[in-house]
Amino acid sequence: MNQRTARVSAASLLRPDQIAASWLARYRDLVDDWDAFAEALGRPLPVTLWANPGRISVAALTELLVEQGLSPQPIQGLPNALNLPPEFRAGQQWWYCVGLAHAQEAVSQLPVTLMDLKPGQRVLDMCAAPGGKTAQIAFALDNRGTVVANDISYARLKALQGNLDRLGVLNVTTTQSDASNWPSAGGQFDRILLDAPCSAEGTLRRHPSLLQRLDPSDAERFGSRQRALLRKAVQRCRPGGLILYSTCTFAPEENELVVADILAECDGRLRLRAIDIPGFDTAPGVTQWQGRVLPPELARCRRFWPHRNDTGGFFIALLEKDAGLSPEPEPELATLDGDGHDEWLEGLRSKYGLPEGYWCRYRVHRQTRRGLHLMAADHAPPAVPPAAGHGLFFHRTNVHPPKPTTSGALLIGPEVTRFRLELSRKQRDAYLRRETFAPTREQRAVHPPGQVIASYRGYALGIAILHRSGVIESQFPSRWSGQAAGTD
Ligand SMILES: C[S@@+](CC[C@H](N)C(=O)[O-])C[C@H]1O[C@@H](n2cnc3c(N)ncnc32)[C@H](O)[C@@H]1O
Structure with missing residues (x-):
């Protein structure tokens, strides 16, 4: 064993x-x-x-x-x-x-x-x-x-x-x-x-x-x-x-x-x-x-x-x-707050080097004061019963600087072209254990301090902060963590 x-x-x-x-x-x-x-x-x-x-x-x-x-x-x-x-x-x-x-x-x-x-x-x-x-x-x-x-x-x-x-x-x-x-x-x-x-x-x-x-x-x-x-x-x-x-x-x-x-x-x-x-x-x-x-x-x-x-x-x-029965009329659809988010989206797109027009495939909605939720562009839920949630909470805008959530980072990760930090296996384990760890000299040379998307073997893991003091802080959520290290 x-x-x-x-x-x-x-x-x-x-x-x-x-x-x-x-x-x-x-x-x-x-x-x-x-x-x-x-x-x-x-x-x-x-x-x-x-x-x-x-x-x-x-x-x-x-x-x-x-x-x-x-x-x-x-x-x-x-x-x-x-x-x-x-x-x-x-x-x-x-x-x-x-x-x-x-x-x-x-x-x-x-x-x-x-x-x-x-x-x-x-x-x-x-x-x-x-x-x-x-x-x-x-x-x-x-x-x-x-x-x-x-x-x-x-x-x-x-x-x-x-x-x-x-x-x-x-x-x-x-x-x-x-x-x-x-x-x-x-x-x-x-x-x-x-x-x-x-x-x-x-x-x-x-x-x-x-x-x-x-x-x-x-x-x-x-x-x-x-x-x-x-x-x-x-x-x-x-x-x-x-x-x-x-x-x-x-x-x-x-x-x-x-x-x-x-x-x-x-x-x-x-x-x-x-x-x-x-x-x-x-x-x-x-x-x-x-x-x-x-x-x-x-x-x-x-x-x-x-x-x-x-x-x-x-x-x-x-x-x-039976297909011969009469269908009911279409339901009234939920009204989602989809306006006024362009600045947030453009900020995220330009920081991480996402392609032009990246957000067209999605529908954005501010569900809570904490930030923005993302749905497929054609997602059209009914107005009743009232929703508990729509789509995926992807961008936290009530913090400075704003940052993608972990699910947001996993989503945009494959298309990010900037501020993506590829971790070694040891660093990956520390990251998933929510530990602070040291960057390599090459990592420090390439990445300025600030928020990055951590990845391992090209797969996004979540958000990390590269500190001026020379350490990497994991932002992997505790409820997703606590288990994942040391598994290969
Ligand atoms: C067999 S489990 C569903 C498993 C789920 N389909 C899946 O694959 O993950 C049955 C679920 O029915 C929910 N449930 C029980 N009574 C219900 C009701 N009257 N209306 C809606 N959900 C109910 C339970 O809370 C439970 O989560």
């Missing part, structure tokens, strides 16, 4: 006899191979990463990992993702902290790949935090257009915003609301993701202690919340649009039964689409459960049993709303 790995506690792993004695025993007749299923739940899950399409190719990420002595494994059906051993701590790596990759379970990456996403579509992610799928949606739309990411929890929405900032997402507005009450005035969407709150039985490989807390009343309790959410998703989907419903539980009460009830309520205005997932061995949705017989089309849902692909447990249904 080396420095960067930690042993997974063997004591916490589940044994097949514990699974057999648990609430999960009720799935015996649904699972094709009970012993393999029970054994798989006792194995820790591989760590799965995806390469940030805005920043690095999967080939270049693979190279970085191999240089670290790792053997990343490609995943059939997920060409942008890689598997690493369960003990690997992705969040502690320098390249993770600066948004080159995101860790997200393999099955959890699948829903977004099935949504037939294209730039120009308006997308609602109803239960979005902590935002792995939101970020996937954002990049599938080429980081342009309009995604609204909603969650009921303020704390989880903050975590989502942190992920979007780190990854450089520019086309997301966040809202905090109970999605089952999402207002009609917010308009209709081309695509809706409902990754519903659920009893999470499928996450036992990551959270073995959940087994003790599984409560037989959970499935029914979640089922009624899920129906309310899915009903709202159907209402907010435009005619001809798609709704992706997913959970990470095995319980039919939260999966096929929810979908069957909403299909029945919609009386032909909604249909289940067949799903093809190359590279994954899936099982059809169940059509009988505890005496209830469901329409045969429910078999079009897909179940992911952990032993079949060495993943967590998951469920997916893809629903299409």
Whole structure:
């Protein structure tokens, strides 16, 4: 075992006899191979990463990992993702902290790949935090257009915003609301993701202690919340649009039964689409459960049993709303304060030598007194519900001199031609630990004192201050840091 790995506690792993004695025993007749299923739940899950399409190719990420002595494994059906051993701590790596990759379970990456996403579509992610799928949606739309990411929890929405900032997402507005009450005035969407709150039985490989807390009343309790959410998703989907419903539980009460009830309520205005997932061995949705017989089309849902692909447990249904229905009128759009920022933008452009016309691709908005937020030029969120945030906080203007935020520095970094300071590996580690460190003689000769964008191997890391006294001060934010040094 080396420095960067930690042993997974063997004591916490589940044994097949514990699974057999648990609430999960009720799935015996649904699972094709009970012993393999029970054994798989006792194995820790591989760590799965995806390469940030805005920043690095999967080939270049693979190279970085191999240089670290790792053997990343490609995943059939997920060409942008890689598997690493369960003990690997992705969040502690320098390249993770600066948004080159995101860790997200393999099955959890699948829903977004099935949504037939294209730039120009308006997308609602109803239960979005902590935002792995939101970020996937954002990049599938080429980081342009309009995604609204909603969650009921303020704390989880903050975590989502942190992920979007780190990854450089520019086309997301966040809202905090109970999605089952999402207002009609917010308009209709081309695509809706409902990754519903659920009893999470499928996450036992990551959270073995959940087994003790599984409560037989959970499935029914979640089922009624899920129906309310899915009903709202159907209402907010435009005619001809798609709704992706997913959970990470095995319980039919939260999966096929929810979908069957909403299909029945919609009386032909909604249909289940067949799903093809190359590279994954899936099982059809169940059509009988505890005496209830469901329409045969429910078999079009897909179940992911952990032993079949060495993943967590998951469920997916893809629903299409009848294209012949009348669409609702377009919603009123949010008014964003986009004027009066030219001086700030020009100051930043000229200092860092960004190309002429650099800001044309963006929309700027002063969301708080602290500074400016940046969005894709065509980002057009609805006026209601009120937003928690728009785009990415990129320029702090209430300090002297004004300075890009870390997410701003990561964003402009690749096109900066001045005041960019390439660090050595040792300096990079000190920088990410927020330490003060010495420049080399060459670095001092080239750079006058002041603010610079620190980079490593050409990848922007964030803002640093080169002091007259001859030291470099890291401005890497503490909440992004504390982990990243010494990782290769
Ligand atoms: C399965 S998690 C979503 C994971 C997320 N889609 C991702 O990939 O990162 C379910 C989320 O639903 C949120 N939630 C629960 N009830 C909700 C409601 N009524 N409206 C909106 N969000 C809700 C929870 O706070 C939680 O963040």
